[in-house]
Amino acid sequence: MAWVAKQSKSCVAAPLTHYIEALAQVREQDLEPHPKGGVQIRQGVAADRRISIEDPDMRHGRKSKRFNGYKQHLSTDLDTDLVVACAVTPANRPDEESTGALQEDMAHQDLFPDVLLIDRAYLNSAMTEDVLASGGDVVCRPWRGASAKPGLFGKRDFKVNIRDGTLTCPAGEVEPFEPGAVVHFDPEACGPCKLRSSCTQAVSGKGRSVTMGDDERLQKRLRSRLQSRAGRAQLRERVGVEHRLAHLANRQGPKARYRGTRRNLFDLRRLAVVQNLEVAARYLRAS
Numbered sequence: 001m002a003w004v005a006k007q008s009k010s011c012v013a014a015p016l017t018h019y020i021e022a023l024a025q026v027r028e029q030d031l032e033p034h035p036k037g038g039v040q041i042r043q044g045v046a047a048d049r050r051i052s053i054e055d056p057d058m059r060h061g062r063k064s065k066r067f068n069g070y071k072q073h074l075s076t077d078l079d080t081d082l083v084v085a086c087a088v089t090p091a092n093r094p095d096e097e098s099t100g101a102l103q104e105d106m107a108h109q110d111l112f113p114d115v116l117l118i119d120r121a122y123l124n125s126a127m128t129e130d131v132l133a134s135g136g137d138v139v140c141r142p143w144r145g146a147s148a149k150p151g152l153f154g155k156r157d158f159k160v161n162i163r164d165g166t167l168t169c170p171a172g173e174v175e176p177f178e179p180g181a182v183v184h185f186d187p188e189a190c191g192p193c194k195l196r197s198s199c200t201q202a203v204s205g206k207g208r209s210v211t212m213g214d215d216e217r218l219q220k221r222l223r224s225r226l227q228s229r230a231g232r233a234q235l236r237e238r239v240g241v242e243h244r245l246a247h248l249a250n251r252q253g254p255k256a257r258y259r260g261t262r263r264n265l266f267d268l269r270r271l272a273v274v275q276n277l278e279v280a281a282r283y284l285r286a287s
């Protein structure tokens with residue numbers, strides 16, 4: 001880089017610029033000053049770390065296992081089996097960030113879901129908010145929540161009253177709550193409580209605490225859906241989207257075909273079109 005910097009401008013013009021910028025980014029993210037002078041490999045991982053010189057967009061991601069590259073997102077009309085929108089994001093981005101692009105694709109077709117069947121990872125998305133704000137329904141599994149320590153009451157053992165904004169513990173103590181806040185039960189009530197050993201391991205003088213979600217109202221609705229047979233059947237309808245994804249993955253293989261988000265979005269749309277043509281052919285054969 002130092003040598004290139006001394007050369008004339010024409011020497012650092014494209015295509016070299018691309019590599020010089022990549023080197024600068026890698027140096028910045030992977031090295032840090034050494035206490036005795038010079039540089040050393042950085043301890044820890046930089047946020048949004050670049051992992052490829054050739055592909056500036058691909059990132060490390062995690063689903064059930066670690067992977068490098070991109071995440072693909074699909075919107076499927078479950079009545080027709082057609083893929084109506086696609087999005088591609090670097091692997092380290094939260095799934096919920098893709099819904100803006102999906103909504104944009106659907107808006108071009110004047111589509112807006114009145115019932116949204118989604119994976120939990122899309123629950124905090126703008127699309128979920130829009131569907132709920134327009135009076136639509138969201139079908140999804142509720143957050144699992146931090147699992148209770150063995151032998152202790154979990155959050156589900158507490159009664160949430162959304163209308164009154166209160167939380168009632170198994171011993172009947174009531175505390176008000178705010179969405180997203182932590183509720184601390186009164187230590188004076190928890191101290192002599194007969195159920196204390198089944199409720200909290202907090203040190204003496206402290207009571208049980210429970211973390212409330214930002215979307216407690218929605219979570220409560222999702223939890224009650226899970227209790228009914230009809231609700232569970234509705235949740236299973238989303239399997240149609242999984243089938244679309246599985247067909248795409250089967251056709252596409254495990255590796256991204258191109259470098260960069262934009263080209264891989266093109267690839268995903270191309271495959272979705274082929275898939276939609278197959279669905280159309282199926283309808284034609286059946287008619």
Ligand code: SF4
Binds near residue numbers: 194199207
């Ligand atoms: S320990 Fe406190 S929060 Fe837990 S059941 Fe008893 S009074 Fe309720």
